Amino acid sequence: MGLAKTEMFTDEQNKIALFAKVFGHPARVAILQQLFKINTCYCGDLVSEIGLAQPTISQHLKELKNLGLVKGNVEGTSVCYCIDAENWTAMKAVMAAFLDQDITTTNSCC
Amino acid sequence: MGLAKTEMFTDEQNKIALFAKVFGHPARVAILQQLFKINTCYCGDLVSEIGLAQPTISQHLKELKNLGLVKGNVEGTSVCYCIDAENWTAMKAVMAAFLDQDITTTNSCC
DNA sequence: AATATTAATCGTAATATTGCAATATATTAA
DNA sequence: TTAATATATTGCAATATTACGATTAATATT
Incomplete structure (x- = not known):
């Protein structure tokens, strides 16, 4: 079906899965790493990077x-992106x- | 295409994405939580749980x-599953x- | 106003994922 | 040997994801 049966799981389990899913593609990992590295970044910079x-x-x-x-901030024709620090911290708590x-x-079978 | 262009990314980025991807479904989150909770678990138990x-x-x-x-350990007709502690720790280091x-x-645009 | 620049959206092809019925496999019990 | 039990595999339908060309929208520049 290609459709997760989210109603069978707790809110926490679905939340963890949603966060994990967004990290489940190397391009999004790379985007986030770049945003951490240079702090603030135009969309076009990410494209060339x-x-x-x-x-x-x-x-x-x-x-x-x-x-x-x-978060994205429009500056003229460009859009400047950066990490949402508050939400990142909240996400980290859930994942941790x-x-x-x-x-x-002990009592492990394998 | 539905196909990630893994060759464009570093090994680390691909590794993070692979781990995250497996956590990107609530059923797998639930399986892992159950294995942590009861330490050792037969496949059939997970099905009913x-x-x-x-x-x-x-x-x-x-x-x-x-x-x-x-890891899975065959016991008669059953298979007993548990967390691979060593690999779990290694994964945690990568994700952390x-x-x-x-x-x-500072110098953030938004 | 006309043009250039930047990013978002739309449409679509290729591929991946999810879920399960049906079946296969392997071990134990009778 | 046969039947029962537990798990894995296969095949398939429904849906999701990834990537990008073409286009659109919004602002800047001339």
Whole structure:
């Protein structure tokens, strides 16, 4: 079906999956790394830096914006993008709660 | 195309994306949380716990196994699954390097 | 006003993902 | 050996994702 049965899962599980999904493409990872590196970045800079076509980068940026991880600021004909620090921190807390679970090796089957 | 152009990105970026992708479905999040919670778990238990069909759970487990995050141990007709602690820790280091980047609010455009 | 620049949107082709019924495989029990 | 049980695999339909050319929208420059 290609359609996740989100109603079977908790809000937290769906939230983790949504954040993870947006990181599940190397172009979006690269965009975020670049934004962290140079702090503030025009859309066109990302296009030349990453090497995908402009509509493709624009589409990836849209997904990052939809989740609130990235903000865009219109400056004339350009749009300047940066990380949304507050939402990034909130996302980190959600992901950390999932990733930092304790592993009890006792009573393990394998 | 539906096909990520992995050759344009660094190994690290592709690795982050691969790990994130496997967490990008709530069923796999739920499977992992359950494995952390009860430490060791038969495939059938996950099917009844999560509520998706047996082939669906089996398929999700396969993806987790392919990335090395989960191990399975055959016990008679059953298969007992658990987290691969070593690989989980290694994965956490990769993801933390990405998620814990510093945010410099100075010189930010938005 | 006409043109240039930058980014977003639309449309579409190629491919990937999700979910499950049906079936196959492997082990144990009778 | 046969039947029962548990899991994996196959095949397929529905939907999602990725990428980009063409176009549009908005602002700047001349």
